[in-house]
Amino acid sequence: METRTTDLAPVGKRSPQREAVAENLQYLTFNLAGESYGVDILKVQEIRGWMPVTKVPNAPVFIRGVMNLRGAIVPVVDLRLRFGLESVEYTKTTVVIVVTVHADQGDRVIGMVVDGVSDVLNINNASDIKEAPNFGSSVSTEFINGLVALDSGMVMLLDVDRLLSVEEMFSLETIRNSNARAIAHAS
Amino acid sequence: MAIDIGQFVQTFFDESLEGLDVMEAGLLALSPGAADLEQINTIFRAAHSIKGGSGTFGFSEVTGFTHAMETLLDKMREGSLVVTAETVNTLLESVDCLREMLVSLREKADIDDAQAENLRIRLLSLLEQKETATGAAKEESAAPSLTSPAAEIIGWRIEFLPHPQLMHSGNDPVRIFRELSTLGELTAQADCSCLPRLAEMNPEDCYLSWQLELHSDASHEAVAEVFAWVEDECELHIEPLAAPMPATPPKAQEAAASADKPEAPTASTDETRQGELVLERRKIGDRRQNERRASAAAADSGSIRVSIDKVDSVINLVGELVTTQSMLGALGADFEMSRLDKLHEALDQLDRNTRDLQEHVMRIRMLPVSSVFSRFSRIVHDVSGKLGKQVELIINGEQTEIDKTVIEKIGDPLVHLVRNSLDHGLEPPEERLRQDKPETGKIMLDAYHKSGSIFIEVGDDGRGLDREALLRKGLENGLLKPGEDYSDEQIYELIFHPGLSTAKQISDVSGRGVGMDVVRRNIQDVGGNIQIASERGHGTKITICLPLTLAILDGQLVTVGQDCYIIPLLSIIESVQARNEMINRVAGKNELFRFRGEHLPVVRLYELFGAQGAVTDLEKGLLVVVEADGRQVGLFVDDLLGQQQVSIKSLEKNFRRVPGIAGATILGDGRVGLILDISGLIRINPAM
Amino acid sequence: MATILVVDDSASMRQMVEFTLKEAGHQVIVAEDGQVALNIAQGASADLVITDVNMPNMDGITLIKELRALPAYKFTPILTLTTESTTEKKMEGKGAGATGWIVKPFNPEKLLATVNKVLG
Numbered sequence: 001m002e003t004r005t006t007d008l009a010p011v012g013k014r015s016p017q018r019e020a021v022a023e024n025l026q027y028l029t030f031n032l033a034g035e036s037y038g039v040d041i042l043k044v045q046e047i048r049g050w051m052p053v054t055k056v057p058n059a060p061v062f063i064r065g066v067m068n069l070r071g072a073i074v075p076v077v078d079l080r081l082r083f084g085l086e087s088v089e090y091t092k093t094t095v096v097i098v099v100t101v102h103a104d105q106g107d108r109v110i111g112m113v114v115d116g117v118s119d120v121l122n123i124n125n126a127s128d129i130k131e132a133p134n135f136g137s138s139v140s141t142e143f144i145n146g147l148v149a150l151d152s153g154m155v156m157l158l159d160v161d162r163l164l165s166v167e168e169m170f171s172l173e174t175i176r177n178s179n180a181r182a183i184a185h186a187s
Numbered sequence: 188m189a190i191d192i193g194q195f196v197q198t199f200f201d202e203s204l205e206g207l208d209v210m211e212a213g214l215l216a217l218s219p220g221a222a223d224l225e226q227i228n229t230i231f232r233a234a235h236s237i238k239g240g241s242g243t244f245g246f247s248e249v250t251g252f253t254h255a256m257e258t259l260l261d262k263m264r265e266g267s268l269v270v271t272a273e274t275v276n277t278l279l280e281s282v283d284c285l286r287e288m289l290v291s292l293r294e295k296a297d298i299d300d301a302q303a304e305n306l307r308i309r310l311l312s313l314l315e316q317k318e319t320a321t322g323a324a325k326e327e328s329a330a331p332s333l334t335s336p337a338a339e340i341i342g343w344r345i346e347f348l349p350h351p352q353l354m355h356s357g358n359d360p361v362r363i364f365r366e367l368s369t370l371g372e373l374t375a376q377a378d379c380s381c382l383p384r385l386a387e388m389n390p391e392d393c394y395l396s397w398q399l400e401l402h403s404d405a406s407h408e409a410v411a412e413v414f415a416w417v418e419d420e421c422e423l424h425i426e427p428l429a430a431p432m433p434a435t436p437p438k439a440q441e442a443a444a445s446a447d448k449p450e451a452p453t454a455s456t457d458e459t460r461q462g463e464l465v466l467e468r469r470k471i472g473d474r475r476q477n478e479r480r481a482s483a484a485a486a487d488s489g490s491i492r493v494s495i496d497k498v499d500s501v502i503n504l505v506g507e508l509v510t511t512q513s514m515l516g517a518l519g520a521d522f523e524m525s526r527l528d529k530l531h532e533a534l535d536q537l538d539r540n541t542r543d544l545q546e547h548v549m550r551i552r553m554l555p556v557s558s559v560f561s562r563f564s565r566i567v568h569d570v571s572g573k574l575g576k577q578v579e580l581i582i583n584g585e586q587t588e589i590d591k592t593v594i595e596k597i598g599d600p601l602v603h604l605v606r607n608s609l610d611h612g613l614e615p616p617e618e619r620l621r622q623d624k625p626e627t628g629k630i631m632l633d634a635y636h637k638s639g640s641i642f643i644e645v646g647d648d649g650r651g652l653d654r655e656a657l658l659r660k661g662l663e664n665g666l667l668k669p670g671e672d673y674s675d676e677q678i679y680e681l682i683f684h685p686g687l688s689t690a691k692q693i694s695d696v697s698g699r700g701v702g703m704d705v706v707r708r709n710i711q712d713v714g715g716n717i718q719i720a721s722e723r724g725h726g727t728k729i730t731i732c733l734p735l736t737l738a739i740l741d742g743q744l745v746t747v748g749q750d751c752y753i754i755p756l757l758s759i760i761e762s763v764q765a766r767n768e769m770i771n772r773v774a775g776k777n778e779l780f781r782f783r784g785e786h787l788p789v790v791r792l793y794e795l796f797g798a799q800g801a802v803t804d805l806e807k808g809l810l811v812v813v814e815a816d817g818r819q820v821g822l823f824v825d826d827l828l829g830q831q832q833v834s835i836k837s838l839e840k841n842f843r844r845v846p847g848i849a850g851a852t853i854l855g856d857g858r859v860g861l862i863l864d865i866s867g868l869i870r871i872n873p874a875m
Numbered sequence: 876m877a878t879i880l881v882v883d884d885s886a887s888m889r890q891m892v893e894f895t896l897k898e899a900g901h902q903v904i905v906a907e908d909g910q911v912a913l914n915i916a917q918g919a920s921a922d923l924v925i926t927d928v929n930m931p932n933m934d935g936i937t938l939i940k941e942l943r944a945l946p947a948y949k950f951t952p953i954l955t956l957t958t959e960s961t962t963e964k965k966m967e968g969k970g971a972g973a974t975g976w977i978v979k980p981f982n983p984e985k986l987l988a989t990v991n992k993v994l995g
Contacts (some may be wrong), residue, residue: 054859057796073851075842108841199887236885239958242980357952357974416975
């Protein structure tokens with residue numbers, strides 16, 4: 001995996017979440033339905049290929065089940081379904097990014113299924129991160145910490161603590177929305 | 188050499204708190220009027236040790252307090268003080284007070300001086316009662332006050348005539364002279380006149396006596412102190428060597444000499460002074476609140492005391508495992524099909540070793556249930572006194588071992604159950620007599636292992652549950668429907684319903700209707716269940732069934748569509764192939780199937796869990812009859828796979844609690860299997 | 876350096892006495908009651924025995940009597956650890972054959988001073 005550095009001049013104002021943060025941030029970027037996302041590399045525990053998981057009864061559709069991560073039981077979330085996107089067959093490039101999610105009850109380890117990993121993005125200057133505008137992306141901006149503009153396009157930096165919060169995922173609204181979308185896709 | 192004894196203080200606290208438990212248990216076992224001497228001795232010893240240690244570690248408040256307890260116990264031991272309910276109760280209160288003092292000291296918090304002093308006075312008054320009663324008041328004869336002027340003393344003349352046996356106590360005149368010489372200039376003159384002829388001499392005896400002169404400014408006491416150990420083994424005269432003074436009778440001079448040094452520190456004044464200092468220091472210390480009970484805190488701590496036997500057995504098993512491993516290694520190094528038998532044999536052995544090892548490792552976590560049961564003597568004693576009931580507590584099986592985590596969780600529920608029995612179960616003595624029952628009620632606590640589970644029973648021979656009252660309540664609350672036929676079990680179940688209490692009067696002992704639901708929840712949280720048996724007028728028995736351990740479970744693997752679940756083997760009664768004629772479908776209601784003369788609800792797991800591709804025809808799958816909380820249902824599954832022991836993993840750590848699922852495990856192929864929570868399933872099943 | 880047998884059912888006492896004596900360069904054998912101490916004494920000699928009086932299984936008084944019956948312990952100094960400063964209690968040990976006593980509470984300095992006095 002090649003590492004590259006943004007060559008952009010500082011633009012825009014700093015993301016509120018990234019204020020006063022030391023320089024040289026690293027993000028693991030990945031693809032999902034043709035869009036590029038990034039997740040703070042410090043949150044990433046490991047990347048593994050897709051392996052069948054055990055279904056959990058009565059969980060929202062985007063929770064594919066639980067897997068065995070060296071003896072620990074780890075839930076796996078399909079990020080496409082989490083964002084209400086159309087699901088696809090899993091392929092050889094389909095990977096599970098295992099991340100640490102901070103929660104009040106203590107840190108949780110959760111896997112997220114994405115279409116494929118791209119590379120590691122180095123951001124030397126926190127001001128390179130722009131605040132996410134409320135644009136027409138399929139992902140609601142509440143899960144986006146900020147944007148980075150690259151030559152190749154935009155990278156959306158995900159707030160996995162919120163996106164993968166178990167409480168959030170089990171909130172009635174989330175389940176209703178994702179089920180409605182799943183039904184819409186199926187028809 | 189300065190030695191810091193602070194490092195042993197923790198040990199002192201630990202052993203003292205244990206000692207208090209011993210005292211408490213002993214006191215509770217004492218029957219007033221006819222006390223067992225050995226029992227009193229044990230209590231006395233515990234008090235004595237605490238007193239000794241507290242003095243050494245500078246906790247003079249404790250020393251003073253335990254001294255009063257010890258004195259009282261000593262009189263009880265001698266038989267000069269009759270053991271009454273009052274003395275026992277006061278001593279029990281003192282045990283509590285002492286426990287609080289020790290915890291406060293350990294936490295460096297303030298101790299409740301007023302309470303301790305109050306109790307100490309009560310202890311002393313018990314002693315006085317005894318003394319005035321027997322008229323055996325012993326008063327230390329006051330030292331005669333002598334006003335004769337002190338003469339100028341330049342030393343001492345000592346006449347030392349040892350008894351022949353002096354050396355038999357390990358004493359040695361030379362040692363004494365050596366010590367005297369540290370006080371000043373010593374001259375000694377031996378008197379050999381008593382020396383027998385060699386043939387008659389016993390080399391172990393002492394035949395000499397001495398005239399000693401010590402030129403020193405040491406006090407009479409200091410000199411006498413040197414001879415303290417041999418006081419009873421010699422004739423001793425210590426006379427002052429005065430400068431130009433007329434000779435006075437030795438007795439008076441002796442007295443004069445000691446009167447001369449009134450400030451000479453004695454053990455007791457020394458103690459109090461040290462005590463004051465300690466007290467002041469404690470008062471400056473932080474003011475954290477006292478812990479209620481020290482032993483409770485100890486039980487919650489993360490460490491565990493394991494007997495060396497348990498550790499040794501694990502080590503032995505590891506040894507066997509290593510042997511098996513090397514056997515397998517050798518086989519694998521140059522394996523040929525002809526040695527297949529050997530391979531099977533070695534694998535069997537490995538299987539056995541692993542199982543044994545697992546079992547023994549689990550045992551390390553096991554503690555005898557006595558750690559929970561022991562507190563009931565006290566509770567029964569206190570509560571029965573408060574309620575004016577006479578109660579005999581019968582404890583059985585206290586050596587039964589249970590997983591430490593389970594023990595920690597069942598303590599409070601058990602206390603609740605025992606209090607309930609005391610308060611609501613047992614009748615007051617007059618009522619019992621009216622019903623031809625013995626005046627003294629019984630509370631039975633029992634623990635035992637049965638078929639891989641632990642059973643704990645709390646029983647009483649009281650009035651039993653009032654079925655009619657419960658039925659009425661249930662109907663009033665809409666929990667039961669009028670006109671239906673309910674079994675006793677179904678009606679007794681109601682006591683677990685929040686807010687339902689049939690006690691006519693609410694007492695401060697067992698509170699208002701809250702509780703039994705919490706009791707059941709706590710038991711279920713550790714994978715157990717609870718059942719009630721009761722007979723009007725004869726008593727109630729509550730049986731708690733608990734898993735041996737929380738970490739390992741014997742499971743039956745079943746398939747539902749593409750999914751695999753684990754049913755705890757303990758909850759399975761039988762698996763049956765359903766035939767249509769067994770099934771009874773009530774329109775719009777749940778399906779029932781006939782099993783051993785009863786109609787049990789069918790729970791279609793694939794429906795409950797939303798599984799895809801499962802068998803839906805009841806005749807094509809299997810019904811696993813399971814039981815929890817006294818209720819049975821048939822779980823409909825596709826098929827049974829094997830049985831295996833599984834280690835239980837938390838689903839909640841990274842995820843959340845899932846209704847109907849007790850936890851997860853890793854199956855042989857590395858995939859995750861979910862373990863069914865039978866009582867949870869029965870609860871969430873809409874058909875129930 | 877002397878070999879000292881320390882007998883006390885209180886772990887904190889044992890630890891304290893053991894530590895103090897070891898710091899002073901002595902070899903220390905500990906026992907938690909009279910019976911254990913007697914078993915040890917039947918197999919090993921000591922230059923000094925320090926024993927508590929009130930102990931389960933075998934109390935200090937019985938231990939002293941038993942020790943005095945062993946040839947190796949006939950003249951060995953034996954000190955009792957007593958919380959009582961009354962003559963009566965001190966003499967209880969003496970009557971059984973003890974050499975002397977150490978009154979609790981004591982501090983390490985007092986303990987060492989007494990031990991040195993006996994060992995010379």
